[in-house]
Amino acid sequence: MEFEVWWLLAIPVIFGLGWAASRFDVKSLLSESSNLPRSYFRGLNFLLNEQPDKAIDAFIEVAKLDPETTELHFALGSLFRRRGETERAIRVHQNLLSRDDLPVSEQEHALFDLGQDFLKAGLLDRAEEAFQRLQTGSFAKQAQHSVLAIYQIEKEWHKALECADRLAADGDGSSYEKEISQFHCELAQEALQRKDAAAASAEIEAALRVNPANVRAMLLRGDMLLHNGDPAGALAILSEVPRQNPTYVGFAAGRLMRAYEALGRTAEGIVHLRDMLSLHPSDDLAEVVFEKVMAQDGPDAAYAVVRDEMKRAPSVQSAVKLLTAHHEHASGSQQADLVMVREWLLQRTKNLPRYVCEQCGFRARFFYWQCPGCGGWETYVPRRADMPASS
Ligand SMILES: [Zn+2]
Known part of the structure; x- marks a missing residue:
């Protein structure tokens, strides 16, 4: 490419255009910022100085001066909720909902946020009612997720099953197999408590149909077979546990040993458990092996x-x-x-916590299939951890 003299003339023109554009931007920015109330900048200043209480007061003033600014109301509402000031959050969102001029999308947003406020406040019925009103629209799926969480808190396992089935059918990328299978296990345990063996058995089968790798369902089935005098059947299913998920061997160990003992094959059982222990270290498994070896040998x-x-x-x-x-x-x-x-x-x-949730880090003394901290299923490693005394 050859150099041409007219390029020299073009350079100052390009610079001139750039200067004009930047001046225009700065001017429009200045005119926009001069329209913002002084309280807005005071609020920002308080936020930057980590004085959230004063910042909130300043922003409330802005919201009063300019009630049309819905974004600020939404921001304040979620800020109140996060800080645990659920009454204030509820008032903000109810005020938004009472406005006739609010577009449908913002009405849905306000209703979803109101449901979250109620959930945080522990008002589950009112939260469910708010979320159920969002059957359509851009918040419908999130609302159904929240409804599912509410049913689990309430231990409404049949409703939770229906809700998870619906969500899975809607195709949001998750099959909910783990959750659905665990809901069946919860129903099986409830049936066992009221001594309804047929219902318990049906729920365990359903749990395994949905998720054949559900160790909890396998353990429940083993328990039922042991209880019904079928140790060979119990042995068969419990022997599958290390193959499905070796981290759960400790939970199967005592049950396996009971099956072997009922079959009159105690020595063989000890050998089986010792083999398992050599492959999968587990305090619970070691405890069973230790007790049995002590008694036997x-x-x-x-x-x-x-x-x-x-x-x-x-x-x-x-x-x-x-x-x-x-x-x-x-x-x-x-x-x-x-x-x-x-x-x-x-x-x-x-009294030290022994189990740690892999999802949220919640520590507990006892093992839970559902984490009390984050609500996740099968998030606890079924292995006891030695916690330092300071934890
Ligand atoms: Zn958790």
Whole structure:
């Protein structure tokens, strides 16, 4: 490409146009900002200085001066909710909803936010009512998700099933298999509590049909078979647990051993469990193996089991078992010392949280299939963790 002289003339023209455009932008920005009330800048200033209470007061003033600014009302409403000031949040959203000039999309937005306020305030009926009014529109799916969460809080498992089925059929990319299968397990447990074996059995089958890898349903089925005098059937299904999800071996261990014992095959059961332990370290599994070996083969064999376990995966539980195994051989005064140390260890650790939710980090002393913190299903690692005393 050759250099042409007229390019030199074009350069100042391009610069001139750029300067004019920037001046125009700055001018329009200045005129827009001069229209904003002073309180708006005061609010911003308070926010930047991390004084949210004063910022809220300033923004409320802006909202009063210019009631048309719906964005500010929405922002204030969600800010109040997040801060736990649900009454104020509810008032903001109810005010928005009472306006006749609000476009449909903003009415739906206000109704959805109002439902969230009620949910946060624990007013579940009113929250459900708000969300159910959003059957169509851009908030319909989110509203149905919230309705599903409400049914789970209320333990309305039949309604939760219908809602999850509907959401899965709507095709939002999730099959809800894990949730639906767990809802059936909840119904099975309720049936077992009222001693309705037929209903429990039907729910367990339904849970496994939806999600064949649902370990909870497998354990429930194993329990029912053991209870109905079918240890061979229980053995068959419980033996599947390590294959489906080895992290749950600890939950299957005691049940498997009961099945072996009922079949008169205790020694074979111990070998099976020891094999499982060598593949999948688990405190709960180690505990069953330790107790059975102690009863069957004596403290020396039990000591060998727990010593290996202590070397491989040290834990408070293993330490306690190690002390128990030593206790059998110790002299009178040594026995008293070992009991003292063991009791101290147990006392120090008995109130500590043992299970951690992988989704939200919620810690609990007991295992839950549904996290009490975030509501997620099967989010707890079924393995006891030794927490430091300060946690
Ligand atoms: Zn959680």
